[in-house]
Amino acid sequence: MKLFFYNTLTRKIEEFRVKTSKIAKLYTCGPTVYHYAHIGNLRTYIFEDLLRRTLQVFGYKVIHVMNITDVGHLESDEDSGDDKIILSALREKKTPLDIARYYENFFLKDCNSLNLLKPTIICRASEHIEEIQYMIHQLIDKNYAYIIDGNVYFDVARFNNYSQLSRAKLHDLSSNSRVDFDHRKKNQKDFVLWFSNSKFQNQIMRWDSPWGRGFPGWHIECSAMATKYLGEYIDIHCGGVDHIPVHHTNEIAQSDACFNHQCVNFWMHGEFLILDKNKMSKSKNNFLTLTNLKEYGFDPAHYRYLCLGTHYRSQMLFNFESLKMAKSTLESLKNRIIDWKSELKNKNADKSIAGKKKEYLNRFYAALSYDLNIPTILSVLWEFVKDGEISVNDKLSLINEFDLILGLGLTEHIKPELSEYLIQLIKKREELRKQKKWNCSDKIRQEIENSGVMLKDTENGTDWYLKY
RNA sequence: GGUGCUGUGCCCGAAUGGUUAGGGGGCGGUCUGCAAAACCGUUUACGUUGGUCCGAUUCCAAUCAGCACCUCCA
Structure with a gap:
């Protein structure tokens, strides 16, 4: 190509x-x-x-x-x-x-x-x-x-x-x-x-x-x-x-x-990034650094994702609202990937519809090859992420392929370890739920969520993910 | 004055002469003990006016608005 x-x-x-x-x-x-x-x-x-x-x-x-x-x-x-x-x-x-x-x-x-x-x-x-x-x-x-x-x-x-x-x-x-x-x-x-x-x-x-x-x-x-x-x-x-x-x-x-x-x-x-209708300029002293963004609770990857959404030849308007959107999007993507990985461990991989994976890859290369159309690539990415006709296995392999360009470290992202204290709390709550002691279990859930860990109760027990 | 760019739904932001961009948010629903996540539905999009065309958000013209650069700056 x-x-x-x-x-x-x-x-x-x-x-x-x-x-x-x-x-x-x-x-x-x-x-x-x-x-x-x-x-x-x-x-x-x-x-x-x-x-x-x-x-x-x-x-x-x-x-x-x-x-x-x-x-x-x-x-x-x-x-x-x-x-x-x-x-x-x-x-x-x-x-x-x-x-x-x-x-x-x-x-x-x-x-x-x-x-x-x-x-x-x-x-x-x-x-x-x-x-x-x-x-x-x-x-x-x-x-x-x-x-x-x-x-x-x-x-x-x-x-x-x-x-x-x-x-x-x-x-x-x-x-x-x-x-x-x-x-x-x-x-x-x-x-x-x-x-x-x-x-x-x-x-x-x-x-x-x-x-x-x-x-x-x-x-x-x-x-x-x-x-x-x-x-x-x-x-x-x-x-x-x-x-x-x-x-x-x-x-x-x-x-x-x-x-x-x-x-x-x-x-x-x-093209330039525009801040409040003005170019960011060192001499005008109106500029934000990556360190500033970190101070506001954003990772460099969030900023990178934000930049991926706008074509390089368009001016990009920066504001914290958009950055927040980028953060939500990226974090939810990462959580999906974690889920796919554990899904892969727990059950046999299902098959994709023939040719589907290749079709997504072709669209990826086509967008990329025509003056780096990364925003379109992101939309292709989200399409296959939500595509029920693609197996989890193929989704992970597509993510890998896309990330060679996107550079978001998507597949390297692993589920972090929880502290022993929180693990015990989750277990305790599961016990209480079995006994249908909802008030107590909800209190514990609140405590766990206060420390930034969100819970989801599934058929196979309680799972968790990090709040973002 | 010169050079160039842009105007898309609640927000960010693509493609495209006719068919769903995508994400975020809101609302409704399914699920759930309640949640969360996920899924489904929904949220009257293409600055204005003309022109070309069977058909324009997409092409052309005019117009309005905005932006950048021309000065060290990515």
């Missing part, structure tokens, strides 16, 4: 093809580690994880590279803003490197708890200064960059089709009044490759270079590292939609100029 994805470059859904047979080279833009990742950031990483899992399920060996930007970045290329890592360091009275490592670590833990597959290679910008400088050299040699006052700028006018990805008009961009004017630039759309003459003269994170002691501009590290680990041809490059107009536009300019050909085949972008 073929894969089709929406390519930002062409604004069309196209058949996915790779350069090297059966190998998919995937680059995803990673975090700048100056703060905690918020759930909007994480939505994009979840989208990328779904993409990666899809590629794998369709038989590709995926080489997945993600960068960690740990060299401080200015607010903008115009050298007018603040270096975020430095600011964090000042705020927290630590060294910039401490800050970067701390947030990097935290970020990776978040990814882990969301069950995101670990990239094949995670690379830090600070450890690739040599590669970055090498690429800048090449761009200067090829006349795509110029040096003024110790800074190196990319010359946008020299690069054809600069706005291919964003489809913005150059003159409109340059007339944007909100961008500070930089007199050193030939063209206001030119962007920095290397800073040695920045207002941060005392910056700790600086490296020697032929152009002066300084640090790289914001876009070059992705181009340099992507090339180092994936070569001149990259099958898919991902990020958030905000990267389309500037960051990815500049990456294309740098890389394609350097190698004289198109380096990236597919550009895919995850």
Whole structure:
């Protein structure tokens, strides 16, 4: 079965093809580690994880590279803003490197708890200064960059089709009044490759270079590292939609100029998560983290499930009501799976109607292959979950298959152990029920339920499940 | 001003030119000592106005409303 994805470059859904047979080279833009990742950031990483899992399920060996930007970045290329890592360091009275490592670590833990597959290679910008400088050299040699006052700028006018990805008009961009004017630039759309003459003269994170002691501009590290680990041809490059107009536009300019050909085949972008009709933004200080959600009693898996319900190219409205729905849905699914497992132990497996299982699988692959339609997959999932013509055995095997993509750890989920105290209480209540002492047994049930365990009385005795 | 997106039932949220999305919630019922879970039923869906068509929520046009990006941000 073929894969089709929406390519930002062409604004069309196209058949996915790779350069090297059966190998998919995937680059995803990673975090700048100056703060905690918020759930909007994480939505994009979840989208990328779904993409990666899809590629794998369709038989590709995926080489997945993600960068960690740990060299401080200015607010903008115009050298007018603040270096975020430095600011964090000042705020927290630590060294910039401490800050970067701390947030990097935290970020990776978040990814882990969301069950995101670990990239094949995670690379830090600070450890690739040599590669970055090498690429800048090449761009200067090829006349795509110029040096003024110790800074190196990319010359946008020299690069054809600069706005291919964003489809913005150059003159409109340059007339944007909100961008500070930089007199050193030939063209206001030119962007920095290397800073040695920045207002941060005392910056700790600086490296020697032929152009002066300084640090790289914001876009070059992705181009340099992507090339180092994936070569001149990259099958898919991902990020958030905000990267389309500037960051990815500049990456294309740098890389394609350097190698004289198109380096990236597919550009895919995850839409934003919207909070109270506003984008979540670190600078506006209105953001929620995974830790916040945990404080409200939600698991990372609940958030992941919530994200699965909205297509990656649609804006997703976040509110706690929806998150609560996601939680109920996921927990009830897990409880069903536990029931199926014990059912399987207790009686002989019944047979499904022939071909039914395959039909569900086909619908699953069809939805997946057409631009990652995960919401449809969820509806297919719920259909077979409630389908009486499918055996429990087949349901479990389908769940397994679906979860390779969904990544919710559905089948790993096992029934937790109860404390001895609660087990005794349940037994005692069963005795009382046999004696039809309803008042006493109901009191005990109340006590058990107060500790978060719900009871169900069946023909085979009392069963229980965790309240959610 | 430029680039793009969206408008679906009580809520979240898909697909689709004609046939049930799915989930959550509410209500009614079955079951139960009572519950719970499960199951069954129910809850007048496609922003507005035109057009194309045998037929439009789905295509086209206009219109209204909302959103994002163009500035560090996923």
